[in-house]
Amino acid sequence: MSCEPAIPRRHRSFLGWLSLAALACLVGFYLHVIGVIVTPHVDEAYTRAYLTGEFAVYPSSSGWAPGDGLDYTPGTFVDLRGHNPRRWLARFDWRRVDTPVVTLIGYSGRLFLHLTGEPDAAARRHRLRLGLVCHLPLEHAGDIVVSVNHTEVGRAYCGEGLLIIDRFVPAGLLGARRYDEIRIDRSRDSIFETILTRLGFRADAVELDWFAVDGE
Numbered sequence: 001m002s003c004e005p006a007i008p009r010r011h012r013s014f015l016g017w018l019s020l021a022a023l024a025c026l027v028g029f030y031l032h033v034i035g036v037i038v039t040p041h042v043d044e045a046y047t048r049a050y051l052t053g054e055f056a057v058y059p060s061s062s063g064w065a066p067g068d069g070l071d072y073t074p075g076t077f078v079d080l081r082g083h084n085p086r087r088w089l090a091r092f093d094w095r096r097v098d099t100p101v102v103t104l105i106g107y108s109g110r111l112f113l114h115l116t117g118e119p120d121a122a123a124r125r126h127r128l129r130l131g132l133v134c135h136l137p138l139e140h141a142g143d144i145v146v147s148v149n150h151t152e153v154g155r156a157y158c159g160e161g162l163l164i165i166d167r168f169v170p171a172g173l174l175g176a177r178r179y180d181e182i183r184i185d186r187s188r189d190s191i192f193e194t195i196l197t198r199l200g201f202r203a204d205a206v207e208l209d210w211f212a213v214d215g216e
Contacts, residue, residue: 044178048112055112056091059179070179072113074126074215081209088112088211095203104206106197108185111211114178118215121175125216128174128182130165133207134158142187144206148173149181158186158206174213184208 042051049058059069069087072078078088081100089102093109096102115121130146141159145152146167154167174180186206188194197205 048179053092054090054110056089057087059087059114067116068114070112070114071116072213073117074115074121074213077210077212079210094208095200102208103204104184104186104208105200105203107188107194108183109206109208110184111182113174113180113182113213115175115180115213118175121215123171124175125171126169126174127214127216128153128165128167128169129212129214130184130208131210132158132163132165132184133209134160134163135205135207136160140189140193140205142189145185145187147183147185149177150183168216182211 043060045055045058045060049055055070057064057069059071061069063069064071072088080086080089080102086094086096086102088111090110090112093105094102095105118124128146128148132144134141134144136142136159138159141157143155144158144163144165145155146165147153148169151173153169153173154165156163156165184206189197
């Protein structure tokens with residue numbers, strides 16, 4: 001016969017199992033929260049309004065119901081010097097201080113649109129018109145480049161005075177996405193001017209007065 005003492009078997013009580021289950025649920029909950037933060041399952045409007053900060057408004061907000069905050073009907077003339085909301089302009093690209101003038105803060109500015117009233121918008125050609133005023137002396141003047149959804153559609157010289165950009169946008173660019181991006185870029189300058197522009201000291205260089213998109 002063996003003289004070794006018997007090892008007592010441990011039995012976990014019901015309360016012990018309940019505690020383990022509660023701990024597992026708590027860990028699972030926090031893992032879920034972390035997963036939502038790291039990979040949020042939200043729509044484009046929420047992402048661009050609250051996560052990337054591109055949209056100046058949350059377009060799906062009930063305040064815009066029954067429409068969308070970025071709704072735009074082709075043929076509408078939008079006067080940005082008037083009382084129209086700045087909702088189409090990217091949040092951190094433009095500045096309006098004491099006057100109704102909207103100016104480019106840096107070297108590029110975006111407008112976001114959701115075309116309405118054209119169920120076949122992606123299959124149609126459009127005419128894009130922009131009214132700008134340039135305040136660039138000769139030594140700092142350069143081109144303004146306009147692109148639609150990352151595709152260049154035209155450019156024009158920007159120095160001193162009024163500049164109207166009137167270009168046709170090929171079919172397949174506008175209306176192909178829920179939110180279209182129209183981007184205005186001005187040419188780069190010297191290192192010194194680039195630094196001043198980056199710091200916001202050249203925010204009155206290019207002014208955007210109005211825009212319109214016409215369907216074909």
